[in-house]
Amino acid sequence: MTAPLSFSVNARDGRARTGTLSMRRGDIRTPAFMPVGTAATVKAMKPETVRETGADIILGNTYHLMLRPGAERIARLGGLHKFMNWSRPILTDSGGFQVMSLAKLRKITEDGVTFQSHIDGSRHLLSPERSMEIQRLLGADIVMAFDECTPYPATPEQARHSMELSMRWAKRSRQGFDRLEGAAAGSALFGIVQGSTFENLRRESAAALLDIGFEGYAVGGLAVGEGAEVMFDVLDYTVPLLPEDRPRYLMGVGKPSDIVGAVRRGIDMFDCVLPTRSGRNAQAFTRRGTVNLKNARHQDDPRPLDEACRCSACRSYSRAYLSHLVRAGEILGAMLLTEHNLTYYQDLMQGLRDAIAEQRLDAFIAAFEAAQAEGNIAPMGAD
Amino acid sequence: MTAPLSFSVNARDGRARTGTLSMRRGDIRTPAFMPVGTAATVKAMKPETVRETGADIILGNTYHLMLRPGAERIARLGGLHKFMNWSRPILTDSGGFQVMSLAKLRKITEDGVTFQSHIDGSRHLLSPERSMEIQRLLGADIVMAFDECTPYPATPEQARHSMELSMRWAKRSRQGFDRLEGAAAGSALFGIVQGSTFENLRRESAAALLDIGFEGYAVGGLAVGEGAEVMFDVLDYTVPLLPEDRPRYLMGVGKPSDIVGAVRRGIDMFDCVLPTRSGRNAQAFTRRGTVNLKNARHQDDPRPLDEACRCSACRSYSRAYLSHLVRAGEILGAMLLTEHNLTYYQDLMQGLRDAIAEQRLDAFIAAFEAAQAEGNIAPMGAD
Numbered sequence: 001m002t003a004p005l006s007f008s009v010n011a012r013d014g015r016a017r018t019g020t021l022s023m024r025r026g027d028i029r030t031p032a033f034m035p036v037g038t039a040a041t042v043k044a045m046k047p048e049t050v051r052e053t054g055a056d057i058i059l060g061n062t063y064h065l066m067l068r069p070g071a072e073r074i075a076r077l078g079g080l081h082k083f084m085n086w087s088r089p090i091l092t093d094s095g096g097f098q099v100m101s102l103a104k105l106r107k108i109t110e111d112g113v114t115f116q117s118h119i120d121g122s123r124h125l126l127s128p129e130r131s132m133e134i135q136r137l138l139g140a141d142i143v144m145a146f147d148e149c150t151p152y153p154a155t156p157e158q159a160r161h162s163m164e165l166s167m168r169w170a171k172r173s174r175q176g177f178d179r180l181e182g183a184a185a186g187s188a189l190f191g192i193v194q195g196s197t198f199e200n201l202r203r204e205s206a207a208a209l210l211d212i213g214f215e216g217y218a219v220g221g222l223a224v225g226e227g228a229e230v231m232f233d234v235l236d237y238t239v240p241l242l243p244e245d246r247p248r249y250l251m252g253v254g255k256p257s258d259i260v261g262a263v264r265r266g267i268d269m270f271d272c273v274l275p276t277r278s279g280r281n282a283q284a285f286t287r288r289g290t291v292n293l294k295n296a297r298h299q300d301d302p303r304p305l306d307e308a309c310r311c312s313a314c315r316s317y318s319r320a321y322l323s324h325l326v327r328a329g330e331i332l333g334a335m336l337l338t339e340h341n342l343t344y345y346q347d348l349m350q351g352l353r354d355a356i357a358e359q360r361l362d363a364f365i366a367a368f369e370a371a372q373a374e375g376n377i378a379p380m381g382a383d
Numbered sequence: 384m385t386a387p388l389s390f391s392v393n394a395r396d397g398r399a400r401t402g403t404l405s406m407r408r409g410d411i412r413t414p415a416f417m418p419v420g421t422a423a424t425v426k427a428m429k430p431e432t433v434r435e436t437g438a439d440i441i442l443g444n445t446y447h448l449m450l451r452p453g454a455e456r457i458a459r460l461g462g463l464h465k466f467m468n469w470s471r472p473i474l475t476d477s478g479g480f481q482v483m484s485l486a487k488l489r490k491i492t493e494d495g496v497t498f499q500s501h502i503d504g505s506r507h508l509l510s511p512e513r514s515m516e517i518q519r520l521l522g523a524d525i526v527m528a529f530d531e532c533t534p535y536p537a538t539p540e541q542a543r544h545s546m547e548l549s550m551r552w553a554k555r556s557r558q559g560f561d562r563l564e565g566a567a568a569g570s571a572l573f574g575i576v577q578g579s580t581f582e583n584l585r586r587e588s589a590a591a592l593l594d595i596g597f598e599g600y601a602v603g604g605l606a607v608g609e610g611a612e613v614m615f616d617v618l619d620y621t622v623p624l625l626p627e628d629r630p631r632y633l634m635g636v637g638k639p640s641d642i643v644g645a646v647r648r649g650i651d652m653f654d655c656v657l658p659t660r661s662g663r664n665a666q667a668f669t670r671r672g673t674v675n676l677k678n679a680r681h682q683d684d685p686r687p688l689d690e691a692c693r694c695s696a697c698r699s700y701s702r703a704y705l706s707h708l709v710r711a712g713e714i715l716g717a718m719l720l721t722e723h724n725l726t727y728y729q730d731l732m733q734g735l736r737d738a739i740a741e742q743r744l745d746a747f748i749a750a751f752e753a754a755q756a757e758g759n760i761a762p763m764g765a766d
Contacts, residue, residue: 040707044714046695069682069707077685077703085699280714299452302460312429316468320460324423324452331427331663331714 005142005188005215007247011357015239015266018356021247023141024186025081026088028056030247030268031352033259033345034091036276039064040074040084043276044334045342047086053311053339054346057141058086059271062095062134063102066124067117071137079139091142091271094131094173094192097149097220097252108148110165128169132176140187144218145173147192152224159196166194166220167208174212188215190249196221197230199237206241217242218249219267223258232261239266256285256348257372260365263352275345279338282326286344288375291319293337298323311343312336388525388571388598390630394740398622398649401739404630406524407569408464409471411439413630413651414735416642416728417474419659422447423457423467426659427717428725430469436694436722437729440524441469442654445478445517446485449507450500454520462522474525474573474654477514477556480532480603480635491531493548511555519563523570527601528556530575535607542579549577549603550591557595571598573632579604580613582620589624600625601632602650606641615644622649639668639731640755643748646735658728662721665709669727671758674702676720681706694726695719 007030009019021028035042035050038061042050050058060080065071074083081087096113099106103115103124112127131146147166150159170191177189191214195201209217219238222231235250242248249269250262259270275285282293286306291298301319309315313322313336325333348368355364390413392402404411418425418433421444425433433441443463448454457466464470479496482489486498486507495510514529530549533542553574560572574597578584592600602621605614618633625631632652633645642653658668665676669689674681684702692698696705696719708716731751738747 039711039713040704041711041713041715044718046715046718068711069703073683073703076683077701083701083704083707085704300456300459318460318466320452320456321423321466321468324466328422328424328451330422330424331717332424332429334714335427335429335718 003215004186005247007216007245009244011359013356013359013361014264016263016352016356016361017266017268018353019268021268023089023188025090025141026056028089028269029349029353031259031263031349031356032056032269033349034059034269034271035342035345036061036271036273037084037086037090038273039068040080042338042342044280044331044338045276047084049339050086050342051088053342054350055088055342057089057091060090060092060138060140061098062092062131062138063098063126065092065138066095066126066134067119067122071134075137075139079137081139089141090139092135092138092140092144093251094144094146095126095134096131096147099126100149108165110168112146112169128172129176132173132180136177136180136185136187142216143177143187143189145170145189145191145214147194147220149224150194150196150221152196152221152226154196156198156201159194159198159201163194163196163201163205166192167205170209171212174214190214190216190218190247192218192220192251193238193241194221197226197234202234202238203241206238210243214246216247216249216269218251220251222250223252223254223272228255228258228261231258232265235262235265235267256345257369259345259348260352260368263356264361264365275341276338279341280334282333282337284322284337284344285341286375287371289372290375293319293323293326293333295323299327305340306344309340309343309347311340313340386598387569388630390599390628392627394742396739396742396744397647399646399735399739399744400649400651401736402651404651406472406571408473408524409439411472411652412732412736414642414646414732414739415439415652416732417442417652417654418725418728419444419654419656420467420469420473421656422451423463425721425725427663427714427721428659430467432722433469433725434471436725437733438471438725440472440474443473443475443521443523444481445475445514445521446481446509448475448521449478449509449517450502450505454517458520458522462520464522472524473522475518475521475523475527476634477527477529477575478509478517479514479530482509483532493551495529495552511552512559515556515559515563519560519568519570522568525599526560526570526572528553528572528574528597530577530603532607533577533579533604535579535604535609537579539581539584542577542581542584546577546579546584546588549575550588553592554595557597573597573599573601573630575601575603575634576621576624577604578621580609580617585617585621586624589621593626597629599630599632599652601634603634605633606635606637606655611638611641611644614641615648618645618648618650639728640752642728642731643735643751646739647744647748658724659721662724663717665716665720667705667720667727668724669758670754672755673758676702676706676709676716678706682710688723689727692723692726692730694723696723
């Protein structure tokens with residue numbers, strides 16, 4: 001069996017690192033941001049435009065896809081890549097997080113989670129074995145272990161109980177994945193560290209995962225309301241528990257400042273709905289902070305959203321036009337703002353990669369923070 | 384003053400003709416279909432994609448744009464072309480049709496129409512002079528005379544009263560347009576023949592317009608519920624009333640079969656919301672008839688929507704995927720189906736132009752009708 005994934009760290013700056021994750025369907029430059037393609041589409045974007053923003057990999061959601069259009073249907077149609085016309089790597093989550101946040105009448109047992117679809121009320125089961133099977137049917141390049149995302153806040157007892165369940169499920173995920181010959185098909189399995197905000201639990205969880213052995217390691221259970229300071233604190237003691245030669249993925253993060261702080265702490269991969277969801281909600285991320293296109297002052301502003309941005313929304317349109325599209329509820333507004341936000345995120349990742357490669361990450365972060373703060377007070381900048 | 388527009392007929396087949404309408408911002412191949420860009424955007428499409436479908440000219444709506452974002456605002460921002468990033472010709476309607484179908488508390492007098500905005504209730508006036516001014520502020524290449532679209536059905540008395548008002552407004556439109564030096568700026572003014580379904584009124588209307596003199600002539604007051612047979616009957620006696628050396632525009636038409644029938648009767652230009660609106664409503668036009676992507680049988684169909692189509696929806700995606708996007712309410716579904724429908728319409732126009740140039744229009748139309756009918760009975764075709 002050839003390794004489904006090879007990871008090389010090309011440069012380091014403090015705990016931060018930049019490198020390349022090589023997979024059968026393409027290379028992923030790290031630190032990497034993965035746009036979220038929940039229902040087999042990065043919302044309001046053609047896949048070729050997603051690629052043009054700089055994305056090397058996208059994320060698909062097991063929970064949504066198993067319910068609609070169904071994993072077996074996607075497999076019959078040739079897999080998720082062909083279905084959605086994205087030939088590069090895809091990471092799928094395990095469904096564990098969303099079954100807890102979206103499904104109805106859910107019941108957790110040792111075996112897994114039974115639930116009703118939020119779409120049509122149909123009954124389903126997600127277990128480590130079924131999650132592996134679904135992700136295999138979809139044809140994911142990176143498969144995530146099935147876990148329980150521990151709710152926040154949690155008592156030490158709740159967090160331990162949840163983490164220990166996730167670790168038993170991690171072992172069953174590994175076994176289920178290996179039985180399905182996912183690795184032989186070129187896909188990799190990542191384990192997920194849980195343990196909430198408790199260092200001893202994170203330590204036990206990381207040790208349990210390393211004992212099982214995964215191609216990469218994710219940090220889960222963060223960005224669930226604990227705040228950036230607590231999140232960074234957890235990363236400070238959790239990241240060093242993970243092997244140097246494996247990619248590290250912080251799930252569901254986050255705002256630009258969260259990503260910058262996590263990269264500094266040694267994280268290699270991110271995903272978040274923020275750039276896409278904000279793009280459909282008139283909210284733009286720029287080099288000078290966030291801009292709300294609903295604000296009246298943009299209606300007569302002939303300038304681009306972000307003068308330094310290469311995206312087509314910034315090259316070809318004014319703030320006045322984007323403001324008009326938002327006010328008129330036009331689909332093109334969602335299209336252009338999503339494209340801009342994803343471009344901004346990818347350019348931020350490229351800036352971080354370059355800064356790490358050139359050993360000037362501290363200066364890059366200082367400049368990033370100053371520009372964001374400037375936007376917050378500048379009369380024509382962010383709002 | 385140089386002519387704002389030159390029109391050359393390159394070939395004829397019966398009453399049908401193909402030619403080129405040359406304007407400052409580009410050539411328009413006729414017969415031409417103009418996608419509708421109501422609110423300064425062809426809905427769910429980037430302008431570069433509209434161009435890729437084959438559109439030489441698009442239509443903008445005076446009524447919508449005067450209310451939001453406002454004609455003066457667009458003028459301050461450099462005009463509609465720059466605002467919406469479309470550098471080729473734009474035709475704007477006069478607002479006359481939509482003020483009657485969309486506005487509230489409207490009141491028609493000899494002077495014009497006073498009304499309340501359907502968006503915010505603000506009070507406005509549209510008159511021949513104000514319509515010319517607005518279309519000039521927008522920077523339209525082809526400006527339409529302000530008229531009343533006669534409701535259908537109408538008594539001969541109602542139709543005469545309405546037509547005569549429109550002819551007085553046509554004269555004021557010509558005077559208002561000329562005072563604003565629209566022609567000097569490279570734009571052309573089209574008059575609109577009214578008269579409902581009464582041949583004597585259509586004849587009087589055409590004579591009145593020719594007496595005033597316009598750069599092109601539109602047929603208005605059709606596609607308002609009279610049906611294809613009556614519409615074709617009106618065209619049979621109205622088109623020969625119009626000068627051979629000027630472009631003829633059938634407003635608001637239509638279904639592919641309507642366009643084909645009107646081209647055969649000598650019409651050069653069309654506009655309609657059908658391809659764009661249908662694209663947002665899961666309805667696709669294909670070489671084998673219309674396809675409703677909501678139909679369950681498409682869910683597992685790996686074939687493209689239309690195997691002969693060059694658009695990206697047909698080249699890169701299956702019916703199963705398009706069906707999934709529609710069911711999930713994804714924006715990408717509207718994007719891809721709109722792109723497909725506009726491509727289908729533009730390819731139909733190219734087919735008509737080629738057939739006229741090669742004197743085989745009858746054979747082209749027979750093949751078109753046979754393929755559409757076949758789709759209606761084929762098990763995997765249209766529905």
